[in-house]
Amino acid sequence: MKGKQKVVVLSIAAALTLSACGTGGESGKNGNAASGGSTPAQPKEVTLKIGLPGSYDITNKKIIDGFKAKYPHIKLEIDESPWADFTKKIVTNIAGNNPPDIWFQENAVILGYGKRGVAENLEPYIKRDLKTADYIEALTAAKGPDGKIYGIPHGVNSSALAYNKKLFQENNVPVPTDNWTYQDLIDAAKKLTKDTNGDGKTDLFGFNTAASITLGWIPWIKSSGGSAIDPATGKSLFTDPKTIEGLQKWADTINKDKISPTREQQTSMKYFEEGKTAMTFLQSSQQVSLLKNKPDLDWDVVKMPIGLTGKRFVPIVVNQWLIYSKAKPDAKEAAWTFLQYYLSDEAQTFVAESGASLPVKKTTLEALEKQTTKPLNKKAFTKGTEEAAGTLDENPTWNEWRAAATPILNDILDGKKSAADGVKEIHQKVQAILDDDK
Numbered sequence: 001m002k003g004k005q006k007v008v009v010l011s012i013a014a015a016l017t018l019s020a021c022g023t024g025g026e027s028g029k030n031g032n033a034a035s036g037g038s039t040p041a042q043p044k045e046v047t048l049k050i051g052l053p054g055s056y057d058i059t060n061k062k063i064i065d066g067f068k069a070k071y072p073h074i075k076l077e078i079d080e081s082p083w084a085d086f087t088k089k090i091v092t093n094i095a096g097n098n099p100p101d102i103w104f105q106e107n108a109v110i111l112g113y114g115k116r117g118v119a120e121n122l123e124p125y126i127k128r129d130l131k132t133a134d135y136i137e138a139l140t141a142a143k144g145p146d147g148k149i150y151g152i153p154h155g156v157n158s159s160a161l162a163y164n165k166k167l168f169q170e171n172n173v174p175v176p177t178d179n180w181t182y183q184d185l186i187d188a189a190k191k192l193t194k195d196t197n198g199d200g201k202t203d204l205f206g207f208n209t210a211a212s213i214t215l216g217w218i219p220w221i222k223s224s225g226g227s228a229i230d231p232a233t234g235k236s237l238f239t240d241p242k243t244i245e246g247l248q249k250w251a252d253t254i255n256k257d258k259i260s261p262t263r264e265q266q267t268s269m270k271y272f273e274e275g276k277t278a279m280t281f282l283q284s285s286q287q288v289s290l291l292k293n294k295p296d297l298d299w300d301v302v303k304m305p306i307g308l309t310g311k312r313f314v315p316i317v318v319n320q321w322l323i324y325s326k327a328k329p330d331a332k333e334a335a336w337t338f339l340q341y342y343l344s345d346e347a348q349t350f351v352a353e354s355g356a357s358l359p360v361k362k363t364t365l366e367a368l369e370k371q372t373t374k375p376l377n378k379k380a381f382t383k384g385t386e387e388a389a390g391t392l393d394e395n396p397t398w399n400e401w402r403a404a405a406t407p408i409l410n411d412i413l414d415g416k417k418s419a420a421d422g423v424k425e426i427h428q429k430v431q432a433i434l435d436d437d438k
Helices: 002-020 060-070 083-095 108-114 123-129 165-172 182-192 214-224 243-256 284-294 329-341 345-354 362-368 379-388 398-413 421-434
Strands: 047-053 076-083 102-107 151-155 159-164 281-283 299-302 317-323
Touching: 047 151, 047 379, 060 076, 060 345, 076 083, 076 329, 083 102, 102 108, 102 329, 108 317, 123 329, 159 165, 159 379, 182 243, 182 281, 182 284, 214 243, 214 281, 214 398, 243 281, 243 362, 243 398, 243 421, 281 284, 299 379, 317 329, 345 362, 345 379, 362 379, 398 421
Parallel strands: 047 076, 047 102
Antiparallel strands: 102 317, 151 317, 159 281, 159 299
């Protein structure tokens, strides 16, 4: 009985605190009026264990400090460690039933936790306490095939087309616009690819083709209307003609059109950073290192190009907060209170400050667009995400099937195999992994 009373008191306290926060009131001074007196009852103390992979390099410390100030009755125990160390340790902790009450990892991992019963279904909490219209669709990116939502975004790492203003100017080529198609990109890249010193080797490339899933083959296959898998049905779609077409166009940028340095060449130079390529797909998180390493580089961004289907696809990477499904009821409510604070204007502003991630609250995104730091056209990220954000065909076995496909995809990009031949092998490997997970 006492346990139930504790949950009720905490739920009421959390609701009152959020109401005070939304109206500018001071949280921590709320509570039910004491019977027969004027002094408000203080919320009962509860301990919340929070896991921070990557420590404060990834999570802005202002968020933790801000939460402590607003909710002093929730005592935090912080488990922070480097990302790789944390992700190894958490596996052991889950097996021993002693992980933090709340932590974050990649979206695909969270979907796997949801399927295994490790992550709490947050859909009832969202329906109860959030106005989803205040947020972009990425808020529910951790929705599994079962329709349940297992995470709340730690931040959104969106993508855009970055371009070197100086190189476009010097070569008298019109700069990219938000209305560009993939064909526009290819045509401009051909004009910008040059042997500048006459030694028979290309010194300036029009585009930098990535080998990775996020900035490489996924946007190209989506531009042709294809997909890697169907997460809902667990079917590989690598042999779909549209997927094959997109993969071939991706590889052609290096082997046929010759507008990009090869995968091997890219291991020895950061072409866009060094001003040796005019365009590249760029994740929003990469602006941090670009501004640090090359503050004088004259560059900007536009939205990801429009695909052959007439639709745009903006690849996003989302780390997700999850609540441990076996945490105590009072810890779950405290964890949800933390997530509500994380989604508030104050905390979302702290997320935006880092530059490493985009917030998911619309009002905060609007404020971000007004910042005057490079890139100036921040709407390429914010509006592009709102318009056409898509995850990377993620499912609980995403890491496994992606690892199986990567060597063959590298062969396609290197010109060792055609897309049509390579996908046959990829399809068999990926489908076997998907089938094993059923």
